[in-house]
Amino acid sequence: MSNTPLKFLGSFVRNPRQMGAVVPSSAALAKAMVRGLDVRDGQSVVELGPGTGAFTRAILRGLPDGAEYLGIELNTRFVGHLRDRFPEASFVEGCAQDAVRHHAEREMPAVRAVLCGLPFASLPGAVQDGVVESLDELLADGGEFRTFQYVHAYRMASARRFRRRMDGVFGRGRRSPAVAMNVPPAYVLSWSRGSA
Numbered sequence: 001m002s003n004t005p006l007k008f009l010g011s012f013v014r015n016p017r018q019m020g021a022v023v024p025s026s027a028a029l030a031k032a033m034v035r036g037l038d039v040r041d042g043q044s045v046v047e048l049g050p051g052t053g054a055f056t057r058a059i060l061r062g063l064p065d066g067a068e069y070l071g072i073e074l075n076t077r078f079v080g081h082l083r084d085r086f087p088e089a090s091f092v093e094g095c096a097q098d099a100v101r102h103h104a105e106r107e108m109p110a111v112r113a114v115l116c117g118l119p120f121a122s123l124p125g126a127v128q129d130g131v132v133e134s135l136d137e138l139l140a141d142g143g144e145f146r147t148f149q150y151v152h153a154y155r156m157a158s159a160r161r162f163r164r165r166m167d168g169v170f171g172r173g174r175r176s177p178a179v180a181m182n183v184p185p186a187y188v189l190s191w192s193r194g195s196a
Helices: 004-014 027-034 056-062 076-085 096-105 125-138 157-170
Strands: 044-048 068-073 090-093 111-116 139-150 186-192
Touching: 027 056, 027 139, 027 186, 044 056, 044 096, 056 068, 068 076, 068 096, 076 090, 096 111, 096 125, 111 125, 125 139, 125 157, 139 157, 157 186
Parallel strands: 044 068, 044 111, 068 090, 111 139
Antiparallel strands: 139 186
16 A cells, blocks of 8 residues: 555654654565465464554465464554455454463464564563563464564664573574665564474
């Protein structure tokens, strides 16, 4: 949609800490986020903070017919936008920390992957901890979590704190090469729980 960047910018101006970015993520970053993601029939994908849907389209394109998707978004305007843009998908207005409850209430199949667009480098420690605790409950063996951090924010104390918390729960994460075709450039970070 042509006004998607304007919606995103408007939300950033109103709440820059919640948004963490001025423009939506690029198609190149979306491709990097879903590359090699192996979701099968009878599994689900949860997206935390889908925003205006920069990653959502790439996620939905890669899902087999028997897999399900749930997007959890805090911003009321974005939820309406997402429902209009992707009527085939399920979205809920809520917090990432409540992902376990939102997923259970919809009686969805086991979570294979959680993809996330939340700006962890700008989120308080208590929110980071709540998200990590939700991921610990959501992801069984073989489950994977992916997020991204901007190159310029990667060494920030809050960004390092989040990675340490994730490493402590899931083991050492992986970092992709920088995705240069994004504003600003970003790394894709991933953690897996065992292997199915």
